[in-house]
Every structure is written in structure tokens, then in C-alpha cells.
Amino acid sequence: IAPFSWVYGIAVNLLEGVKSVLQIGENDPGLALLLVHLNANLKAVFNDPRSMFVHTSVREYLFDGVRFCINPQGIAKAICNQIKESGSKTIREQSDGSLAFSFFGHKNGSGHDVYEVHTGKGDPMKVLEIQKLDDSHNLHVWLNGSNEGEASVCNQINGTDASSYPPFRQRGDSMYIFSADICRSVELFYQSDIQYQGIPGFRYSIGENFINDIGPEHDNECFCVDKLANVIKRKNGCLYAGALDLTTCLGELYIRFLLPIIAYLYAQRGISTLP
Secondary structure, X not given: OOOOHHHHHHHHHHOOOOXXXXXXXXXXXXXXXXXXXXXXXXXHHOOOOOOOOOOOOHHHHHHHOEEEOOOXXXXXXXXXXXXXXXXXXXXXXXXXXXXXXXXXXXXXXXXXXXXXXXXXXXXXXXXXXXXXXOOEOEOOOOOOOOOOOOOOHHHXXXXXXXXXXXXXXXXXXXXXXXXXXOOEEEEEEEEEEEEEOXXXXXXXXXXXXXXXXXXXXXXXXXXXXXXXXXXXXXXXXXXXOOEEXXXXXXXXXXXXXXXXXXXXXXXXXXXXXXX
């Protein structure tokens, strides 16, 4: 699997015609010095790779984890400690002190979050709506307003976990789901009538307020955590339409959430079956 080739392809498509994050990094003297040390210690961090391709199994890549930072020394050890302290959910420390990356390892098994949901008693329209997450009515991830103790719209928990939806839907109704993966509630809008194996239904889709219409002009600047340095962003700290800073949600190794998602076209390159 070539984990970096398809990421490069995404960057080229999304950032064509503007400065890329990599180019900005090269123009920053401090980051340029850091890259020199990183390049000099790539072998120690990534187990003396023979090429830019990582040979692994699908199970390791998705769940068990691809190991790296195995007994690093010197600057390589400092780099690995920095990776470990970033708090990324996709990277886990192993019993021998090494690190392992996997796409879905943190999703495999029982979750640690405790949800309190509405039973629908007294109001069937609220059945399975999330009332509390880890004994809290709101998140503590995004920015809050100036009023002390009042949760911002970004930190509000609305809707179900998407395993079920409110009953008695009507055309034109919108609804919310809560996604723990991106630490936010997402509003879904009625799009059209559909048929699934002869059963009539409604199709819903995200709206512009999901990731495009973000900023003070849309009353949701609380999503603008402004944790990313040396990236293209607006003067108020908000990223441009189509990008969302998930640093406070998922850790520093998660740079941005981008639309459109075109990773599949690149991810399937270089995959081979291993025993």
C-alpha cells in the first residue's frame, strides 16, 4: 500500500492553483529546519524502509496497526515522542513502546463513550435522541460564547447517532444526527423521494452549513478554533469553505477535514493480497 501517494493526489486536486500546505512549510525557516531533521531520521522512525511503499496486510493497515518507531534513538526518539503526545486516535502505543497506525483500530471493539438517549415516552418524535454524552448535555470541544456557562451552537448535541431516525417524517423536514467521529451535530435536509426495493422513502443530504458556510457571518464561528499554523485561512482564523479544523476533536495529527472526498480513487492503487 502506498499511503502517501493518494494523499498527494488529493492535495493536488483540492489545492490546484493555490499554495499547498507543503509549499508554505518550505517557505517557513523554522519548519524547513524541522524537515531537515525529520528527513535525516526517517529510517529510524519508519524501521529502515526500502522504499516509499509500505508492505503490510489489510488487517494490519485497517485494524491491528502498522508498527513504526521501534526502539528509536536520539532525534528519532524525540520525533516519536512528539507523535505519541499528539493524541491521535489512529495511533496507539504498543507494549514494547513502539507505535502502530491503523485507520479503524480505535473503532474496533466496545466504545468508551456513554450515551443517554430518549425513550420516546411522552414524545415519540424524540425517540433515541441523544440527551447526554458522558453525563454532559454539551460537548467541550469547540469554542463557547462570551456568556459564561452557555454552550455554543457548535458544542450542542442534537439528534440521534444515525443508527435510527425520528418517526413520522414529512417532505421538507430537516433533522440532526450526531457524529462522534468529527465531534459535532450535523443537520440533514430533505432532498427527494426515493424507492428502495419497492419501499418508498426520503433521501437526505448535508447542507452548506456543514462545512462550507462557517464563520461569523453564519453565526457559527465557534468552529474556527484557529489551531493550525502555516495554512491558508481567513483573517478571523476560519478556514476557507470546504475545510474544517478538527485539531481540538481528534488531535494534532488530524489536520483538516476536506470536501469533496475523493480518496477512494487514489486509495485503491498499490493494494495487493498478502498472507
